Amino acid sequence: xxxxxxxxxxxxxxxxxxxxxxxxxxxxxxxxxxxxxxxxxxxxxxxxxxxxxxxxxxxxxxxxxxxxxxxxxxxxxxxxxxxxxxxxxxxxxxxxxxxxxxxxxxxxxxxxxxxxxxxxxxxxxxxxxxxxxxxxxxxxxxxxxxxxxxxxxxxxxxxxxxxxxxxxxxxxxxxxxxxxxx
Numbered sequence: 001x002x003x004x005x006x007x008x009x010x011x012x013x014x015x016x017x018x019x020x021x022x023x024x025x026x027x028x029x030x031x032x033x034x035x036x037x038x039x040x041x042x043x044x045x046x047x048x049x050x051x052x053x054x055x056x057x058x059x060x061x062x063x064x065x066x067x068x069x070x071x072x073x074x075x076x077x078x079x080x081x082x083x084x085x086x087x088x089x090x091x092x093x094x095x096x097x098x099x100x101x102x103x104x105x106x107x108x109x110x111x112x113x114x115x116x117x118x119x120x121x122x123x124x125x126x127x128x129x130x131x132x133x134x135x136x137x138x139x140x141x142x143x144x145x146x147x148x149x150x151x152x153x154x155x156x157x158x159x160x161x162x163x164x165x166x167x168x169x170x171x172x173x174x175x176x177x178x179x180x181x182x
Contacts, residue, residue: 001078002040003032007102009044009067009078014104016061022108023058024050025101026090026120027081028132030111033101036135042078049085050093089123089164091116091153112150114140118171119150123158125167133171134178144172 001009006029027045044067059069062080069080090112091097097116102109111117114136121129151159151168158164 001032001042003035005078006032006044009062009065010102010107010109011104012065013058013061013067014107016064017057017106019054019057020106020108021053021058022051022110023053024093024098024110024112026111026117028128030101030117031132031135033109034136034139036132039132039135042076043081044079045081045083047088047090048082049088050090055082085155086157089154089158090120091150091155097150097153113142113146115142115146115150116153118142118147119154119164119168122151122164122167122171123161125170130174134174137175137178144175147171 024047025044026047027043028039028041029044031039032041062069067078067080069082071077071079093110093112097113098110099113100108101111112120118133118136121133125133148168151164153159154164
């Protein structure tokens, strides 16, 4: 899905909801909402434990909007990926480290700060993640120290993960290359 499709889903879900619902998202959907050029995705990653929503009402609204939650065959259709805390490589939200991405009548879409979103992508740091990080980094005034601090705020299973910490070092080098410091 592209931005217009994503907004369409959010608007249709919003129209189906009867009371306030806050979804805390991360991943590619954030880049799409932040106008990352040519960014598309099949899913909207939702941090289940950080969201404030009646799951049953959301599930029905999403189904009616044409974007199911965790479908059995998620590989070929747009869907919402409801991510539980064990798989959640994202710091717990705080008012000073979050941003509002979209708001409807009932549905509110939030995400972490750009530094936190970058930190969350260090679990893989593949080519797509690197492109996302480069875009997010270019959109802000964050510095490497902000990302280091965000890594320290990751859940305990991730903030000490050897791969995340190695990728943080790789990111430090990549930032210097992107800025032309090397």
